[in-house]
Amino acid sequence: MLEQVKDWDDDFYETFKPIAMGFVNEAEKCLQCGKCTGQCPAAAVTPSYNPRKIIRDLVYGNVKRVLSSVELWQCFFCSGCYSVCPMDINFPFFVFMFRLAAMNEGYGWEDVKQLEGYAEKSYLKDGITVSTFERNPFVMDNIGDISKIRVEAGLPPERTVSPRGIAEINMISDLSGMTAFMKQIGGVELLDCTTCTDEQAKRCKTKPMPSKVGKIKTHHRYYNYGEPGGKKNAEAR
Amino acid sequence: MADNFMEEYGKETSRDVSMRTKKYFSDLFSLEMPLGRMMKMMPGMLKFMMHGKDTREDLFKFMPQMMPMMKEAITGKKEG
Amino acid sequence: MSKKTLVIGGGIAGITAAQKIAQNGGEVILIEKEGELGGNFAKLAYTFPVLADAKMIVTREIQTAKATSGIEILPQTELRGVSGSAGDFTVELNSPSGTRSEHVGAIIVAAGFHxxxxxxxxxxxxxxxxxxxxxxxxxxxxxxxxxxxxxxxxxxxxxxxxxxxxxxxxxxxxxxxxxxxxxxxxxxxxxxxxxxxxxxxxxxxxxxxxxxxxxxxxxxxxxxxxxxxxxxxxxxxxxxxxxxxxxxxxxxxxxxxxxxxxxxxxEPPEGSRDLAGILGIATDEYGFFQEAEVNVRPCHSSKSGIFLAGSCTQPMEIASAVAMGGLAASEALTLIR
CATH class of the missing domain: 3.50.50.60 (FAD/NAD(P)-binding domain)
Structure with a gap:
């Protein structure tokens, strides 16, 4: 498809930088060398995911493509790209910022909703993000039972956070707005562009993210940075 | 259903989207403390205060630092 | 009045500068940190963009320099101190056999790169x-x-x-x-x-x-x-x-x-900032020697009477280093004759 350059927001990056409190610095120094993508474990399995291309789009102001992409949600914050970057660009910060922006546009809620259980139910209740009841079969097979290892090391078999610690976590969560955010995610009813009616589509266009708990329409995202690969996509549709 | 992201956005340009994004973040990172935002924070602080003696003392230590912010929220005026 | 010229560095730029001064009647002291002349050029097998035998070329140039009268080659020698001004420098040279002091009219820095x-x-x-x-x-x-x-x-x-x-x-x-x-x-x-x-x-x-x-x-x-x-x-x-x-x-x-x-x-040669300190000339942010003017005076250092040649000023290929050595030689000649 043909893109119009006049459609890009030329000074997006320069105007966004001071607002973003230092989270999107140094992107203008990007050499487009591809070292980030070369070392990226996510890109190695999903070739359409490409940090280099996302940085390029941010600096050139093609915000629409970044925010509506599936690729924005494929980073898992290993920060390998940051460690090898010759220009010290902290790309995971960008992902963090633009996922928020994408959610504001109504994309990606289905991915965030999966985390609700961990955050609201485990973290706020026990102060632990990963539930101790969840046993990873790979770890069980290769390393063994973690609780046994913990006992051998002189620790209690399960991780515990003191009641005061939990109270503090809850306060910080309330103060920073995380509790409200998590409630919002809990209230999200996932709708899908593939199934919604014209009436719903019209409403969702005019309404950005609601400030109160309620239905959030999640837009359909696109593979904006290339073909995702795999058998399913081998033939032209 | 739209075929690609450009159709999805229709006539909206990246400038419109970037305006929305910038507004969202300037609200999110704003250091201003309106009353509504203050009230949202109160339950968390109350919960922490009610938890025990040591937490209550801990919170009171921060009171002098919090007072200007609270004043600002209630009066709506920023102090010199 | 003819005075000697000190050339620091026996790479291709230094060798060229020494040759040109001596061929025009000047006297040169060529000092080299290592035991052998040739610098980084002598470590190559071939040249580019024409694949020629690098060893052959550099040996030829070293032989020419050795055969030219008026060039005194001092291997394993380092500069320890400089005093005086353009046309009348006193330099202190240190080698395993001892320290000696010399009067020179001009100094050419061709310290190469690393x-x-x-x-x-x-x-x-x-x-x-x-x-x-x-x-x-x-x-x-x-x-x-x-x-x-x-x-x-x-x-x-x-x-x-x-x-x-x-x-x-x-x-x-x-x-x-x-x-x-x-x-x-x-x-x-x-x-x-x-x-x-x-x-x-x-x-x-x-x-x-x-x-x-x-x-x-x-x-x-x-x-x-x-x-x-x-x-x-x-x-x-x-x-x-x-x-x-x-x-x-x-x-x-x-x-x-x-x-x-x-x-x-x-990168700049090892100890380039120390050398610049001894000579009293400026270096850039990386440690390369700073030229007085990038375009028209590429071989003038920030101090008059001290000239720069070759890749101690910026990354440079052999042809440019040779050209710059020649230019530095002619600048030195105007000062010592």
Whole structure:
């Protein structure tokens, strides 16, 4: 498809930088060398995911493509790209910022909703993000039972956070707005562009993210940075 | 259903989207403390205060630092 | 009144400057830190963009310098102190046999450059694997006929230390594109069964014959050029796994290699800031000597009577270093005659 350059927001990056409190610095120094993508474990399995291309789009102001992409949600914050970057660009910060922006546009809620259980139910209740009841079969097979290892090391078999610690976590969560955010995610009813009616589509266009708990329409995202690969996509549709 | 992201956005340009994004973040990172935002924070602080003696003392230590912010929220005026 | 000229550094720029001054009736003291003249040029096997025998050329130039009357060559000698001003310097030279003091009219600094040791690049396994070498080590391997035999894959990595704010220098080292092409051609010539892959960001080969040289590497010698900076080199059994992005396609690629050659950056010579302190001249932010004016006075240092030549001012190829040596010589001659 043909893109119009006049459609890009030329000074997006320069105007966004001071607002973003230092989270999107140094992107203008990007050499487009591809070292980030070369070392990226996510890109190695999903070739359409490409940090280099996302940085390029941010600096050139093609915000629409970044925010509506599936690729924005494929980073898992290993920060390998940051460690090898010759220009010290902290790309995971960008992902963090633009996922928020994408959610504001109504994309990606289905991915965030999966985390609700961990955050609201485990973290706020026990102060632990990963539930101790969840046993990873790979770890069980290769390393063994973690609780046994913990006992051998002189620790209690399960991780515990003191009641005061939990109270503090809850306060910080309330103060920073995380509790409200998590409630919002809990209230999200996932709708899908593939199934919604014209009436719903019209409403969702005019309404950005609601400030109160309620239905959030999640837009359909696109593979904006290339073909995702795999058998399913081998033939032209 | 739209075929690609450009159709999805229709006539909206990246400038419109970037305006929305910038507004969202300037609200999110704003250091201003309106009353509504203050009230949202109160339950968390109350919960922490009610938890025990040591937490209550801990919170009171921060009171002098919090007072200007609270004043600002209630009066709506920023102090010199 | 004719006075001597001190030339610091016995690389190709220093040798040229000394020759030109002596051929025009001046007297030269040529000091060299190492035991032998030739500098970095003498460590090469071939020149570029014309594949000529580097050893032969540099030996010829050294012989000419030795045969020219008026050049006193002092190996293993270092500059310890400078006093006086243009036309009347007193320099203190230190060698294993002792310290001596000389009166000179002009000083030419041709301290050369140093190939950066890419030890900071832990992701390239340099120093951990013997199969990851710098370009200088590759020259040595080629000279000693130790290049991989048989159906081997060799990967050349550009911009190691150059164009890298985080671990190296911001500048472009200018010659790495060309010498990596030279190495790839050397590899293909030595072992036609081998496969050569060059990972580049941009090809910067400017000058007469350079573009053709790079194109020849691609067209005649079938060297494969892949656009993307290499991200990591992992040792796996007897092979090396090279991971990078083919950024023209936008896909990560992996090469199973037998040898990885890192084109390490040209950095200022070791101790360049100390030398600049002794001479009282300015260096730039990296430690290269600062020229008075970039375009029209490239060989004037910030102090009158001290001239610069060769790659101690900026990354430079041989032809430019020779030209600059000649220019510095003529500037020195105007001062001492």
């Amino acid at each position: 190939y950066m040791e890419p030890t900071a690049y832990t992701e390239y396994s340099y120093g951990r694997s013997p199969k990851v070498v710098t370009s200088l080590e590759f020259e040595k391997m080629a000279a000693e006929n130790r290049l991989p035999k048989g159906n081997a894959r060799v990967v050349f990595v550009h911009c190691v230390g150059s164009r890298d704010k985080a671990k190296g220098y911001r500048y472009c080292s200018k010659i790495c594109c060309s010498y990596s092409a030279k190495h790839a051609i050397m590899m293909k010539k030595a072992n036609p069964d081998s496969k050569a892959y060059v990972f580049y960001i941009d090809i910067r080969a400017l000058g007469k014959g350079y573009e053709e040289f790079i194109r020849d590497a691609m067209e005649v010698y079938n060297v494969r050029y892949i656009r993307g900076r290499v991200a990591k080199v992992i040792e796996s059994g007897s092979k090396l796994i090279v991971r990078a992005e083919d950024s023209l396609i936008g896909n990560p690629v992996e090469v199973e290699a037998d040898l990885v050659v890192l084109a390490s950056a040209m």
